[in-house]
Structures are given as C-alpha cells and as structure tokens.
Amino acid sequence: MLKIAVPNKGMLSEPAWDLLKEAGYKLRSNPRQLVVEDEENDIQLFYLRPLDIAVYVGSGIIDVGITGRDMLLNSQTEAIEHMALGFGASTFRFAAPNESSIRTVEDLDGKRIATSFDKVVADYLAGRGLNARIVHLDGAVESSVQLGVADAIADVVSTGTTLRNAGLHIFGDPIVTSEAIVVRSPRVDTSDRDLIKFQRRIQGVLTAHSYVLMDYDIPVAKVAQAVAITPGFESPTVSPLHDSQWAAVRAMVPRSQMNTLMDQLYDVGARAIIITSIQASRM
Ligand SMILES: Nc1ncnc2c1ncn2[C@@H]1O[C@H](COP(=O)(O)OP(=O)(O)OP(=O)(O)O)[C@@H](O)[C@H]1O
Numbered sequence: 001m002l003k004i005a006v007p008n009k010g011m012l013s014e015p016a017w018d019l020l021k022e023a024g025y026k027l028r029s030n031p032r033q034l035v036v037e038d039e040e041n042d043i044q045l046f047y048l049r050p051l052d053i054a055v056y057v058g059s060g061i062i063d064v065g066i067t068g069r070d071m072l073l074n075s076q077t078e079a080i081e082h083m084a085l086g087f088g089a090s091t092f093r094f095a096a097p098n099e100s101s102i103r104t105v106e107d108l109d110g111k112r113i114a115t116s117f118d119k120v121v122a123d124y125l126a127g128r129g130l131n132a133r134i135v136h137l138d139g140a141v142e143s144s145v146q147l148g149v150a151d152a153i154a155d156v157v158s159t160g161t162t163l164r165n166a167g168l169h170i171f172g173d174p175i176v177t178s179e180a181i182v183v184r185s186p187r188v189d190t191s192d193r194d195l196i197k198f199q200r201r202i203q204g205v206l207t208a209h210s211y212v213l214m215d216y217d218i219p220v221a222k223v224a225q226a227v228a229i230t231p232g233f234e235s236p237t238v239s240p241l242h243d244s245q246w247a248a249v250r251a252m253v254p255r256s257q258m259n260t261l262m263d264q265l266y267d268v269g270a271r272a273i274i275i276t277s278i279q280a281s282r283m
C-alpha cells in the first residue's frame with residue numbers, strides 16, 4: 001500500500017487535491033479528516049502541513065508526497081525530487097525597500113535578512129562567501145522590513161503583487177525556481193511497482209491537461225506533409241474516407257501549440273480540423 005502525503009493547506013493544496021482526484025484517488029470527505037484509507041486504489045492519503053511533507057517522506061515514514069521544490073530544498077531531508085507537476089510555479093528571491101541602498105546580493109553582507117526558508121538562504125550566501133543574519137519568520141515576510149526586524153527579505157514571488165504592495169524591489173538572480181513536485185522517500189526504489197502505478201496515473205492527468213486530440217481531413221497526396229506537422233505520440237491514425245482522394249487523421253498535439261498547428265495544416269490543405277479535450281489518459 002503506497003502512503004501519499006498531500007498539503008492540507010496553502011497554495012499547492014487545492015491543485016494537488018484536484019490532481020489526485022482526477023487520477024482516481026479518494027479524497028477526504030471533511031476538512032477535519034487527517035488520513036484517507038483508499039482500499040480500492042491500495043493507497044493511504046495523509047493530509048499534512050506543506051512544510052512537513054519532506055520531513056515525513058525524507059525519513060521514509062511516507063512513501064511519496066506533493067510539495068514545492070523550494071520547500072524540499074529547505075527541508076534538509078533525504079526526500080528526493082521524483083517528478084515536476086507543472087503548477088505552483090514561483091521563484092524564491094531577494095528583495096529590499098525601493099529606497100534602500102541594498103541593490104545587489106553583495107550588499108547583503110552584514111545585513112539582516114528575513115525569510116521562512118533559512119536553509120536555502122544560508123546555503124546561497126555561504127556559496128558566495130557572504131555573512132548575513134537570518135531572521136526566521138513563518139509568513140508575511142514582506143512586512144518585516146517596514147516593521148524593522150530586517151533590512152531585506154528572501155521570499156516566494158509569483159505575480160510580484162505582494163512585493164509591490166510592500167514597496168519592495170527584487171534584486172539578484174532567482175535563488176530557486178520552484179513548482180509543485182512529487183517527492184519520493186529514499187527507501188522507495190524507482191522500480192517500485194506501487195510508485196510506478198502512482199506515477200503513471202499522475203502523468204496521465206498531466207498529459208490529458210497538456211495535450212488535445214486533433215482530427216482533420218486531408219487530401220491523400222498531402223498525408224505525408226500533414227503527418228510531419230502532427231506526428232502524435234507513437235504515430236498518428238490515418239483512416240480512409242468515403243471519397244478515396246481524402247483521408248482522415250487523428251493525432252495528439254500539445255494544447256499550447258494547437259492554433260499554430262491548425263494554421264499550418266490548413267495551409268497544407270487540411271479541412272474540418274477539430275480539437276477535442278482529453279478526459280483522461282494512460283501513456
Ligand atoms: N503565490 C504563490 N504562487 C505560487 N506558488 C506559491 C505561492 N506562494 C507559495 N507558493 C508555493 O507553495 C508552496 C507552499 O507554500 P504556502 O505558502 O502555500 O504554504 P504555507 O501554507 O505557507 O505553509 P506552512 O503553513 O506549512 O508554512 C511553496 O512551494 C511555494 O513555493
């Protein structure tokens with residue numbers, strides 16, 4: 001039975017729940033439930049604090065979990081990044097007040113930096129031979145400079161709205177480029193059957209979201225040209241039509257490219273080009 005940890009709150013929680021639901025797993029029925037026994041799918045689902053997930057997975061108590069890459073890096077645990085999930089994108093960055101003299105990472109030497117991710121910041125500064133005092137805060141880090149406990153911050157940035165509202169500007173390169181990831185315990189081998197089954201289900205959902213099914217009719221003489229535009233996963237389906245001069249083609253294409261591909265196919269001579277969303281997939 002695979003033990004899976006999922007965030008019980010925070011920015012990653014709802015997309016993570018949706019992902020597991022789409023993958024066919026049973027979710028909790030009330031917000032006070034901490035564990036779900038899903039016998040049909042042979043898993044146990046543990047609802048845990050986002051920051052704690054890497055701790056449980058790293059110690060081998062729980063097999064896999066959904067967390068953020070930044071949280072994994074900060075955790076100082078042995079949990080291993082297993083697969084990226086493509087949501088919860090953020091960067092972890094330094095910022096200082098717009099009027100501050102701190103404009104570069106080097107300017108942080110001897111200063112106070114407020115953050116929730118102490119380890120990530122300490123490693124980054126140590127790597128550059130800089131000395132700064134890290135002030136640990138659990139959240140709302142953007143308020144710390146105005147309130148006087150720090151000179152600069154290191155925090156998660158998504159749209160940048162929170163920083164702007166706090167009168168802070170970003171400086172330096174991103175410390176971490178993060179997104180939601182699946183972490184795996186060091187005790188679970190990549191060949192573990194339960195892990196592979198879980199991974200295939202999750203990958204199936206991600207593929208269903210990022211690909212669409214494209215159907216079109218094309219003159220037989222142009223099939224090779226069209227198929228080169230939509231090569232599909234293995235190979236596209238080409239079926240004969242009642243009019244022997246024409247064929248029908250069906251292929252999976254990346255959702256992000258579908259409009260460009262339709263333009264290209266139309267130019268080659270394809271007609272009746274139709275896009276259908278994929279409900280579920282197992283690749
Ligand atoms: N605005 C955001 N947009 C996208 N991802 C975000 C955003 N804020 C945080 N994250 C990501 O979500 C993950 C969890 O952070 P979040 O702030 O939601 O947890 P939290 O509720 O503060 O955790 P805890 O209560 O355990 O401290 C992190 O990996 C972070 O990078």
Ligand SMILES: O=P(O)(O)OC[C@H]1O[C@H](OP(=O)(O)OP(=O)(O)O)[C@H](O)[C@@H]1O
Nearest residue numbers: 139140141156157158159160161162163
């Ligand atoms: O760039 P933005 O789109 O404005 O998002 C970034 C903000 O979102 C997160 O805060 P969260 O809501 O998790 O609160 P927290 O500070 O208590 O963690 C993060 O810590 C930033 O404060």
Ligand SMILES: [Mg+2]
Nearest residue numbers: 010011139140
């Ligand atoms: Mg937060």
